[in-house]
Each structure stands twice: as structure tokens, then as C-alpha cells.
């Protein structure tokens with residue numbers, strides 16, 4: 154059976170700062186989707202990661218279906234009213250447009266969707282990150298789908314050995330989707346050349362070359378492109394189908410043990426290591442570190458199994474300790490150099506106004522004329 158999996162995610166308000174949505178808010182979104190999604194959706198799962206609420210939906214209407222997008226948008230609008238009534242911080246933060254117009258792309262919420270023919274066994278991983286941006290997934294996707302040091306399946310399985318096709322988006326281009334398709338392993342160095350710059354080039358999808366089927370789908374929206382100013386981090390979501398023609402689940406999870414440095418954390422303005430956390434984890438220390446959760450499902454006829462928490466295992470406790478150490482080491486450096494994002498990322502924040510004033514006070518020394 155051909156199904157569509159759609160994830161639409163937004164920050165519509167949180168308790169105690171940018172920490173976590175309230176139970177009442179989560180419940181209101183759940184109730185809206187449950188009631189209004191009847192007859193439209195096959196199944197759904199609503200969860201939170203930090204201060205973001207993700208609505209994962211299965212249906213048969215394809216990607217970009219207006220009714221599915223409107224359902225999520227309306228759930229977030231209804232939730233925003235609840236957030237306001239509770240005095241939550243940043244109520245409606247990611248709803249950047251007033252009126253819904255066809256689909257939620259470019260309106261603030263993060264979207265990722267995948268349409269696929271279900272395999273006899275259909276394992277899917279749902280990743281949600283908070284306090285970071287879509288480039289955060291470049292590193293784990295490169296390792297999982299292009300590096301045999303991480304993914305022995307590339308050597309051990311003839312299907313994986315045919316390689317993967319990466320669709321990469323230039324997220325600085327705001328007039329439309331500027332994309333390139335590159336194939337691993339032949340174009341590995343070109344892929345590496347782009348993915349090394351995760352604020353500009355972002356993996357949008359990955360496809361099996363042996364089967365022609367889609368393995369990965371990433372939400373690529375950048376809020377500052379929509380708002381023109383800093384309104385919060387993009388906090389991306391990602392779907393990854395695993396096993397058979399694709400890397401095994403463990404091969405997809407392993408790169409997250411590095412705790413690689415990503416853009417985000419406090420005020421979306423720092424470089425900090427990404428910490429794999431349990432489902433529905435809140436945010437703490439220095440509005441970070443940036444976090445990522447991974448919920449594993451299988452589907453049959455679009456029906457989801459119960460969620461299994463892929464980062465709830467003693468192994469990841471050790472990783473979390475290591476990431477906390479890395480984060481504190483970087484934090485000791487305050488705003489200096491690599492600890493904070495480069496100017497082209499900060500230019501969406503209020504720092505520009507201060508710089509403008511300072512700029513006017515600079516003088517150029519005149520050289521003494523030679524006698």
C-alpha cells in the first residue's frame with residue numbers, strides 16, 4: 154500500500170521560557186487532530202521535543218495535501234489560543250503568517266513528508282531537533298549514507314553498495330527551491346564540499362540508487378528567510394526509513410554518538426554539540442545544548458505501532474555525559490570566536506543595530522605626508 158507520512162512541527166508556546174509546551178497545550182493539539190483528522194488521516198502521533206510540538210500523520214493523499222496541512226495549521230492556531238490563555242511564553246511563535254493559503258510551506262512551521270510503497274516490514278525513524286537548524290542533519294546523514302567507516306552495510310550489502318543519491322538545497326536562496334542532486338560514491342567529494350557548510354547547504358532527501366526509493370526526508374525551512382529577522386531557531390524534523398535497501402537503524406543512529414557541533418543553543422546564536430535525548434525531553438542549561446530525539450515506528454496500512462524511544466538506552470547516557478562536557482568546554486569561551494555563530498548568521502539579530510552605532514564612531518587615521 155502506498156502511504157504518505159507528513160510531519161508538521163511548530164513552537165506555539167512553552168512553559169518557563171523556551172523549555173517545553175504545557176500538558177494542556179499538547180492535549181489541545183492532540184484533541185484537535187484526533188477530532189478533525191477523522192476520515193482524513195489513517196493514524197497520527199503527537200509529541201514534543203524541547204518547546205516544539207510535532208504532529209506526525211499517515212494518510213493516502215500525497216505530499217503537500219491542502220487538507221492535511223490545514224489540519225495541522227488549524228491545530229496550531231487552536232493551540233496558540235490555549236497557550237495565550239495559560240500565559241505561555243512565545244505563544245504562536247512559529248506561526249509567521251496570518252492566513253492559511255494552500256500549504257504551510259513558508260508560513261513558519263517545519264514540514265517534512267514522504268510518500269512510499271510500504272515494504273513487508275516498514276521501520277521508520279522520526280527525528281526531531283530543538284535549538285538548532287536543518288543543517289544539523291548533514292553530518293549524521295553523510296556518515297550513515299556515504300561512509301563505510303560508519304555503515305558497514307555499504308560493503309556488506311550489494312544493494313547499499315550501489316550508493317545513495319543526495320538532494321541538497323541551497324537554503325540561502327530565497328526566491329525558490331535551489332537544489333542539486335549528487336550521487337555517492339562517485340560524487341562523494343562534491344557532496345562533502347557542500348555539506349561542510351550546514352548553514353547554507355542542507356540535505357533535503359536521500360534516495361537508494363539500487364531501488365530508486367526514498368530513505369530520508371528533512372524539513373529545510375529557515376525561519377529568518379521567512380521573517381527577515383531572528384524569531385527562533387528552525388528546529389528541524391526528519392524521517393528516515395531503515396533496513397533492507399537502506400542503512401540499518403543502528404547505522405543511522407551511530408553518528409549521533411559524536412555530539413557534533415551545530416548552530417543554535419542560546420538565542421540561536423552559538424555553536425554547541427547536539428545531544429541525543431529521550432522522547433518529549435525539555436530544554437535546560439543555556440537554552441541547550443541543542444537536542445535531538447528519535448522515535449522508532451513500524452507501519453502497516455499506514456497504522457503506526459507504539460513509539461519506541463531510540464535514545465532511551467544506557468549507551469546514550471554515556472553519550473549525554475560526553476556531550477555535556479563538550480558543551481561546557483565550549484561555553485567557557487563565552488562569545489569569543491568559534492563559540493558564537495559567524496556574523497552572516499547573527500545579522501538576523503539585534504546585534505546589527507549596535508554595530509551600526511559603533512561603525513559611525515570609527516575613524517581612519519590620516520598618514521603623515523613625507524617631507
Ligand code: 13P
Pocket residue numbers: 401403
Ligand atoms: P537481525 O539478524 O537481528 O535481523 O539483524 C540484522 C542486521 O543486519 C542488524 O544490523
Ligand code: 13P
Pocket residue numbers: 164171203204243246283284384385386387388418419420421440
Ligand atoms: P526556539 O527557537 O526553540 O524557540 O528557541 C529560541 C531561543 O532563542 C532560545 O534561546
Ligand code: MG
Pocket residue numbers: 164167170171204243246385
Ligand atoms: Mg521557543
Ligand code: MG
Pocket residue numbers: 164203204205283284386388
Ligand atoms: Mg524550539
